[in-house]
Amino acid sequence: MTLKPMLHIHISPGNKKDGRCEYLLFEVKIRAIPAQMRMAYRGMHTMHFELRNLRHFVALINHRSFVLAAHSVNLSQPAFSRSIQALEHQVGCELVHREKKGLPPTQQGKVLLDYANEILRKSDELTFRIAAFNSNAQSVLNFGCGPVAAASIVPKAIAKLLQNHPHAKTRFVVDKWNELSLKLNRGEIDFFISNTLYFEDDKNHQIVPLAPRKWCLYAHAEHPVFKETPNRYNILKYPIGCTLGVRELLSSYLSEPDYIPSLLCENGYSIMDISLNSHTIGCSALLPMIEDNIKKRLLRVIEPSDFQGAQQDRNILNGIISLKGTMTTPLRQTFIQLLQDYDQVPH
Template structure:
């Protein structure tokens, strides 16, 4: 048994397909299958229920999966810490972030970092929290910046809270809602909502406010500048962190919307 086999097993659990998992790990499907079979042979038990179309782990597979994630993440952390101790003036930093932090928080932090460590190669990808968590499990990135609520109770993730960012709703100047003296959350759902990928907790709160079983935004994109442009050219209501478009608000190109009955736990969205 080696870390490579454990990484493959983790990938199989994420993709629930030998073909897709092999593609994600960059090897052929037959080689990937042999690696999983070798792992099963070493443990002396079946780790994946091949009779189930979802390829769910067996009870033994769940135990292996739990320890595999800990071992793989521990190895990556060890390598990273040793590198940081010995080669802080070289090496590579790879991480991810959501669309809103990518507007200001991350660029500002990266600029400070490369000023202090100009020889370190820095690479960050912008995507939603779900895809970034998969990238972390595949060790494609070392960490990511996203809403912490979906991960803080998950033993497979180590979390570190940053300063909370205020979540707000915004629209274009001249939007029909601006003619009202007071806005209720009922007014919100009269217009399309444009958002990045919403964490499950916030999605549930919005569903409750709208009186629906589930909630899906009318427009969803992980490209924040595109989201803002949609709002500027339509009656859509945008949702995001205030710091991501504070300059647009200051210039008057976007207007903040305030709801009199909005739950406080929605106001911290990232």
């Protein structure tokens, strides 16, 4: 018989410093173990982790320097070192190789880092959602968006919103559409901005449309594809990097429903960088930076001679997606109007 230890979450107040209250986040307890199995767990003890120690450990891994990490969390280096030592004492092992350049994490440190990032993310999310209940829920925005919106209209709309409503609380996550859909259904976000292709016939969702965004094929200006008339056949001679939201549109153009590109990536800017530095043909939304590089003649748009689709086939339909029947607050209505206003501005 295989038994899995039970993980129990225990939250209790810790030290209050600089107006912030840290918490002892969790303790691990082994329960319900039959007598014949107790020997296997002898010597195991309850571990208490403080959020501040986990934050300090993540800062150390990010900065790879005790001095820089201590500065980033506004601590003296001796106090920061004591925090890391306390965490190592709790887990019973070293978490970084101090004798190696760059302070790489030990194997135990790598395991702890994965959990620490997840715990801190959940802690921040919990703090935000509790604050939403404790304050005026009408002044809270909790939403998600894809990388394109995060790099274009969302920052502009949030900047204007906070200028007009400085006490509003705002939190947004950037992820691919399927993960955002899961977060929406779990109640982790209230709405998200993404390609509406997968939600148009879904009776459980409502969509506020945004302006369609063109997608295109492009390559660096000296790409050999431009030495002949671009068409479907000579395009396929080269690797193609494509964003997730455009893959089906590209497959339709290629008349290959199951086409899988050489690179599939959610971030169109990553594909653009790869295209600038290789013979990979990019396929994504026509992002502002791509347009800038086209104007600088670093990139060229590929206009295939055998493209037979109607003009709307070259568009990505974007929108604001939420569950039907959810409450619309005045702040959300204001923010959606700002998104629509900025979306109409030429990119």
